[in-house]
Amino acid sequence: MAIENYNVIGVMSGTSLDGIDLALIIFHRLENHWQYQIKETKAVPYTEDWISRLKKAVDFSQEELEKLNKEYTLLLGNVISDFIAVNQLENLDGICSHGHTILHQPQNGFTLQIGNLPEIAKLTNQKVICDFRVQDVEYGGQGAPLVPIGDRFLFPEYDFCLNLGGFSNISFEQDGNRIAFDISPVNTVLNFYASLLGLEYDDKGTIARSGTVSESLLQELNTIDFYAQTYPKSLGYEFVKTIVLPMMEKHTISTADKLRTFVEHIAIQTSLAVPKKTGTILATGGGAYNVFLLERMAFHLPEMTFKVPDDKTVEYKEALIFALLGVLKLRNEVNVLASVTGAKHDHSSGKIFLP
Ligand SMILES: Nc1ncnc2c1ncn2[C@@H]1O[C@H](COP(=O)(O)OP(=O)(O)OP(=O)(O)O)[C@@H](O)[C@H]1O
Ligand SMILES: CC(=O)N[C@H]1[C@@H]2OC[C@@H](O2)[C@@H](O)[C@@H]1O[C@H](C)C(=O)O
Known part of the structure; x- marks a missing residue:
């Protein structure tokens, strides 16, 4: 052997x-x-x-x-x-x-x-x-995402691997191929709004939880071209700087409401990204500590089981x-x-x- x-x-x-x-x-x-x-x-x-x-x-x-x-x-x-x-x-x-x-x-x-x-x-x-x-x-x-081959070799027991970092991405097997793509910005945008409140990040999503969804901003975000594109596709900070933040800034709502709306946007885009609505998702990356974000994802994917590992894999998977x-x-x-x-x-x- x-x-x-x-x-x-x-x-x-x-x-x-x-x-x-x-x-x-x-x-x-x-x-x-x-x-x-x-x-x-x-x-x-x-x-x-x-x-x-x-x-x-x-x-x-x-x-x-x-x-x-x-x-x-x-x-x-x-x-x-x-x-x-x-x-x-x-x-x-x-x-x-x-x-x-x-x-x-x-x-x-x-x-x-x-x-x-x-x-x-x-x-x-x-x-x-x-x-x-x-x-x-x-x-x-x-040139991205590159982690999916590692998802295939190291985490085959999960139906989906979801990374919640600066951007989110997902990977899964389909007809013998690994499929993966970036879903949406996550902490690049959430951290920007947390920083306006003097914070490094919105711990557990507490501020987002206190806000109210702006339906008009949410609708605008959800109709950004990138989301309608099919994979392969990936995101860079340029997308946040030139498309997302200018769109968010046009809306005169509180920072808490922006955080709340963006969390809802991430949750909706994640639910649209998975090709089937049941199974097990391994959630990693710092965003997996955003309790409110995970709650909203679970709301949009009620039959999916989210697993956040309780070891160093959450932070060190990449x-x-x-x-x-x-x-x-x-x-x-x-x-x-x-x-x-x-x-x-x-x-x-x-x-x-x-x-
Ligand atoms: N307790 C927490 N509550 C909410 N968010 C958290 C918490 N802990 C960490 N985060 C978020 O996770 C971020 C760090 O995530 P991570 O280390 O996965 O990012 P990254 O390495 O930049 O990811 P990627 O390479 O996928 O973009 C922090 O900047 C913060 O936004
Ligand atoms: C170009 C780049 O650095 N992309 C990162 C970024 O952060 C998350 C997402 O966007 C992903 O596409 C990628 O990182 C992970 C580690 C990847 O390549 O799988």
Whole structure:
């Protein structure tokens, strides 16, 4: 019985801008099946300065972006090195790092994740596998979402995997193919309105719960073109900045009412995204802690069972899956599914940098 083991660190910075997630993962590959253990984790919050720079970067010039990329690679290198030192890690097979998405316009042929410069391998003194999205866009794909292959390998017992991060996405099996797509913005928008009230986020959705749905805003949001499109499809911050926030800002209602309306919008779009209305949904990402959001989803999908895991999978599932994408790349195996991204074929994506 062939068992293969990998010791890797998964590193993820998501679009909610809460910080950098690191997870030490041990993978066991046993006769075509993957098993995992999340051994150590750390969430490193961004400073106010970094949050502001990463937010503004969507409007940066090429020169400013290059400078930011170098500085962010240095930040990631330091954060990863600290994680290795604190946990006294040795004999790692690699660091599998997503970087941070600044621009995402697959329709125009580009996506940019910073923090993926070759220096990262020197800074950490480790083999680094990174930049997983670019090749997919070059192959005509969306470059996102990339976690669905991990959903297939690591969470096959669930009918649906729902990620509630900066944006939400869903993945499921259909006729032997994995299907997945981004559903709607989630914490990118909720955090923006929470920040107007001086909060990092709307804890458990309490403020949204206190608000009232604006039917006119809700209707406008639900008729945005993106929702009528068929998959493959993915979202970037550009969508929030140019379409969603301007639409929300036209409505002179309270911030609590905006939060309430947007929660309803997410819940409705989620219910429309699932192809069948019964089964089990694995809900992960920080939005899974938004109790009110989950209540509204359950209202629109009354026969669905929502499962929020009670372990580190909720917060570290993306770091875990990018760790798997890196291992698959090291094995030269497919880590991006064309059925999900729309690329011309399945492929093994990512760059490998040696120290
Ligand atoms: N107790 C809570 N109540 C409500 N929302 C919460 C709570 N805890 C976390 N969140 C939300 O989750 C966000 C972090 O989610 P997560 O880490 O999944 O985002 P992400 O890594 O940026 O995701 P993605 O890569 O999918 O965009 C926070 O910014 C906050 O909006
Ligand atoms: C371009 C980009 O970074 N997209 C993120 C973002 O955050 C959530 C959603 O939009 C998803 O498409 C993707 O991240 C996850 C990890 C993915 O690729 O599966």
